[in-house]
Amino acid sequence: MGDLQIEMLHGKDQESQLLHHPDRVTVEGLIHQSLEAKEFSYCPYSNFRVGAALLAHDDRVFTGCNVENACNNLGVCAERNAIAKAVSEGRRSFKAIAIASDLHDQFISPCGGCRQFMREVSIIQALHPRRKRNCLSFIYSVGVVGLLLLQCLHFDDQSS
Numbered sequence: 712m713g714d715l716q717i718e719m720l721h722g723k724d725q726e727s728q729l730l731h732h733p734d735r736v737t738v739e740g741l742i743h744q745s746l747e748a749k750e751f752s753y754c755p756y757s758n759f760r761v762g763a764a765l766l767a768h769d770d771r772v773f774t775g776c777n778v779e780n781a782c783n784n785l786g787v788c789a790e791r792n793a794i795a796k797a798v799s800e801g802r803r804s805f806k807a808i809a810i811a812s813d814l815h816d817q818f819i820s821p822c823g824g825c826r827q828f829m830r831e832v833s834i835i836q837a838l839h840p841r842r843k844r845n846c847l848s849f850i851y852s853v854g855v856v857g858l859l860l861l862q863c864l865h866f867d868d869q870s871s
């Protein structure tokens with residue numbers, strides 16, 4: 712992890728100035744855990760391993776990997792698994808999520824279903840590790856939650 716590089720993808724918008732930015736140690740730990748979670752990926756159909764590490768507001772980390780199924784549409788993405796684990800253990804408020812794949816020169820971008828899930832729990836900071844010229848770098852993406860999925864389904868008063 713010594714050669715970790717940080718690239719900012721977004722983050723200059725006004726709302727991102729108000730966000731809590733995890734410190735470097737936290738970010739490195741989160742990325743590391745997403746890479747570990749990737750090792751558990753069950754993906755015999757796509758052979759595309761994904762791991763996610765989700766940082767809750769109380770600093771607990773919940774990991775998830777993609778879990779595929781012979782019945783294709785039952786497969787679950789890593790991000791959604793991590794979110795479901797965290798919510799089922801009482802967390803609803805999050806600081807950031809790291810998402811790792813085996814892609815080399817590109818970072819992974821969550822699918823529409825995961826964006827809808829992220830929208831529900833207001834995840835707006837995503838860390839996308841990628842390997843580039845033999846060193847691990849990642850994109851630090853900060854955005855406005857509504858931009859995860861334009862005009863997505865949401866209800867404003869479902870705080871309970």
Ligand SMILES: O=c1ccn([C@H]2C[C@H](O)[C@@H](CO)O2)c(=O)[nH]1
Nearest residue numbers: 757759761777788789820821822
């Ligand atoms: O952000 C993503 C993108 C894809 N996948 C999974 C779904 C499927 O199992 C495999 C190929 O799309 O990767 C994730 O878990 N997260």
Ligand SMILES: [Zn+2]
Nearest residue numbers: 788821822825
């Ligand atoms: Zn997804």
